[in-house]
Amino acid sequence: MEGPEAVEGPHLLNLSRMGLEHLSLEQVPEERRRDAHQLFLPHNRLVVLPPSVALFSQLQLLDVSNNGLAYIGDEILGLSHLRTLLAKNNRLDEFSLPKEMGTMRLETVNFSGNQFEELPTQLLQMATLKTLSLGGNRLKSIPAEIENVTSLEFLYLGGNFISYIPPELANLRYLSCLVLCDNRIQSVPPQLAQLHSLRSLSLHNNLLTYLPREILSLIRLQELSLRGNPLVVRFVRDLTYTPPTLLELAARTIKSRGMTYCPRELPENLVGYLDLASKCPNPKCAGVYFDSCVRHIKFVDFCGKYRLPLMHYLCSPECSSPCSSVSSQSESDSEDEASVAARRMQKVLLG
The missing domain is CATH 3.80.10.10 (Ribonuclease Inhibitor)
Structure with missing residues (x-):
């Protein structure tokens, strides 16, 4: 060579x-x-x-x-x-x-x-x-x-x-x-x-x-x-996610936008339902809820086939989440910080 x-x-x-x-x-x-x-x-x-x-x-x-x-x-x-x-x-x-x-x-x-x-x-x-x-x-x-x-x-x-x-x-x-x-x-x-x-x-x-x-x-x-x-x-x-009903979504829109209503315009049962609105005790959350509260849902693709709620806060009035009426101020702040940290995870690859 x-x-x-x-x-x-x-x-x-x-x-x-x-x-x-x-x-x-x-x-x-x-x-x-x-x-x-x-x-x-x-x-x-x-x-x-x-x-x-x-x-x-x-x-x-x-x-x-x-x-x-x-x-x-x-x-x-x-x-x-x-x-x-x-x-x-x-x-x-x-x-x-x-x-x-x-x-x-x-x-x-x-x-x-x-x-x-x-x-x-x-x-x-x-x-x-x-x-x-x-x-x-x-x-x-x-x-x-x-x-x-x-x-x-x-x-x-x-x-x-x-x-x-x-x-x-x-x-x-x-x-x-x-x-x-x-x-x-x-x-x-x-x-x-x-x-x-x-x-x-x-x-x-x-x-x-x-x-x-x-x-x-x-x-x-x-x-x-x-x-x-x-x-x-x-x-x-095991994912069992039941989204809010159309009744609740409509009621949230009415309450969150401050739309006026009176018994002469709506059936009595709807007026009663609207009066049951609960305001989230978390001061950083301006939302209202009735039967369940969804603060944040992030959907991700799974194998290109499913759209799944990966991070969500879903609770009833009895739940001890930030949307619960029995949550303490410190608990609410702690959960809010966790949700902020969670949102910083920009990509979660499941599929």
Whole structure:
């Protein structure tokens, strides 16, 4: 071989799909090795990381995805500028990494599609790590030490065998995206409400039967994916929602708009019904109700077929909700705050 053909920019060297089982990086001219900031080596049937990768001293990104890698040697430790390591779809496990790898200042690591049964301790020692992906592995748990990855913003652990979410996960103050779909998770710890930076939470295709009420405290949450969980299946199956009658809707319109009426214009039974209007005790709610009170209904699509009331406040006069005549002022305020938090969840993906 006279030398690898490369597709490259000023700082990029792409040696993907060269079909080389024993890639000889020494053949890359020295000035190219010195200037390369990104090195792409996917689809090369590599079994180990070539020791000559250490010659690329200025590397910031290394992509060795879609090979047959079973081992990454100590040569990677010399890449002091490396910030992104992509090694998807290989044969790596928790014994495949250098013991001192935790001292590296990596910011993005993608080990999805490998054979990890445990989160490598080396990754749990990287305080600089912002993005960590280990989807499609064989992970059975999330260690409590995950809290040590203090800079983590994106955590992808979908497609594993995880059954438990440790409460220590809530200590990741910068976490904005958490993907735990396609696992065996049965419950969500209420401590996750402390993830004040969380914007996306993917929990679809698990074994969840309920969510803690504290989830409403995630005021920045914009996307919550729940499809394929028993709680959603039960919600659809058991949904019994009776909307207000036309009589009540008409009566509410008359009362809320201050329309005048008198016994000479309406039957006696309707006049009596209108006089039974109850004003919601919540000072922030100007509505009235008769047999039931609906303050807020948000409809969402389910599998493109159903329109379901996902968030609603529906009660009778005997209910202890904010619309109840026996609710205390503090209870009303508390419920109103919860409804505001709920409305901030802009997308709830059930289907």
